[in-house]
Amino acid sequence: MAGRRKPPAPAGTAGREDVRERGPGVSKVEEFEELRPLLFSIAYRILGSVSEAEDAVQETWLRFDGSSARPVSTKAFLSAVVTRISIDVLRSARVRREKYVGPWFPEPLLGDPYQDPARSAELADSVSMAALLLLERLSPLERAVFLLREVFGFGFDEVAAAVERSEAACRQLLVRARRHMEAGRPRFEADRKEQRELATRFFEALRNGDVDGLQSLLAADVQLVGDGGGKAPQLARAVTGADKVARVLSTGLPLLFRIGVTFEPHEVNGRPGAVFRDRDGRVLYVMVLEVLGGRVLTVRGVNNPDKLGHLGPVADAWAVDREAKRARRRPR
Incomplete structure (x- = not known):
């Protein structure tokens, strides 16, 4: 990892729906920083941990910085990378959580860095502790598919690429995830x-x-x-x-x-x-x-x-x- 650039700390807290069409002068760092809020929000919802989500985002940067090719869609590429990293971390974290003393809650998050007015309801609902605890009932793949599709609005082709499964398999995973979520979802006030x-x-x-x-x-x-x-x-x-x-x-x-x-x-x-x-x-x-x-x-x-x-x-x-x-x- 020595010699690779580390992107600067995020300057703001607001994310954007997508990065503008890349111009010839846009660097990898600039592309990554624009997508950092989205990547953190995906990782946090999968992992329920601020520190682990930050580590997953940093590892995503290292992989992006170390690749020679520039993807057609940086957003889709980075979202897929951070999803796969988070799934791997979640699988090992679940073994540790089985030995956890007392109730396990997600690490408290004081402000979601990613904002998308078109999906504000989904984003707000999915980050609550009640929703994150409900997501714990899902398998890592079900959790990732549900979040990418239902919360962040990715297309099935992008979801399938992110979790390395067929679109048909992802649709089945989503059906199972929705069933679990609807069965246990608490009805909290939105006002x-x-x-x-x-x-x-x-x-x-x-x-x-x-x-x-x-x-x-x-x-x-x-x-x-x-x-x-x-x-x-x-x-x-x-x-x-x-x-x-x-x-x-x-x-x-x-x-x-x-x-x-x-x-x-x-x-x-x-x-x-x-x-x-x-x-x-x-x-x-x-x-x-x-x-x-x-x-x-x-x-x-x-x-x-x-x-x-x-x-x-x-x-x-x-x-x-x-x-x-x-x-x-x-x-x-």
Whole structure:
């Protein structure tokens, strides 16, 4: 790999549907950088990991830079390469996930770099944690075919080339993938304004330790689930029910606030959420809400430090937990 150029870091966050027709002065780096947001978004949805998706995109660049031929469609070529790399990584990752401690959640994504107004609904729905967890039920090939066709709108000929299967085989894979997705797809609200308003009330009640206020915003069968991966404090099991979830949240989090933990609301995987930080500004925890019928249906939290490093320096969750327990024993 020595001597090969590494493309510069992306300058913006907005992707485009396709690269303009290549002119004689357009370099490989420029072509690649224009498609980087799309490539990352494909890889992230296949892998559920920001770090692994970034590695897949970088490996795609190395292969593109090392090839002497210029493809007719750079978009189709690079999308195929990053898809194949991601499928290979996913196959090995699934073996590791079988030994994962507790619930496994995708690495939280604070902003999807690829935007396409023509497919905004598909893109927003497919990046939610609920959708990514549902995609885990599919085989790697089914997952790739479903995403390329249903989410990113590639033609069957391009999908077939990307996964190295016939178009007929890809159509069968898509039918199976659709069946699995439709059978388990949760029906979450699409109105972002309503979600944001509900989230504002939720986090205000959370900040104030308002049990009744929290309970009024939760669905009767709400679930609170955490992913610590055995590397950070986490719930022994999911907490279910509005009363129990409200009490857990309003009891535990005010203790964290007493020792300097802060949070800022932030969209997480296209849903309302928040990033929690310790008193030194290091990332401690990411929370994301799923909303249905004007109520919070699921509260997911990620504090596995391996899944937070892309957001900045990571806090020592064990040390914060010990300090919070000491604060519980001290008078106010």
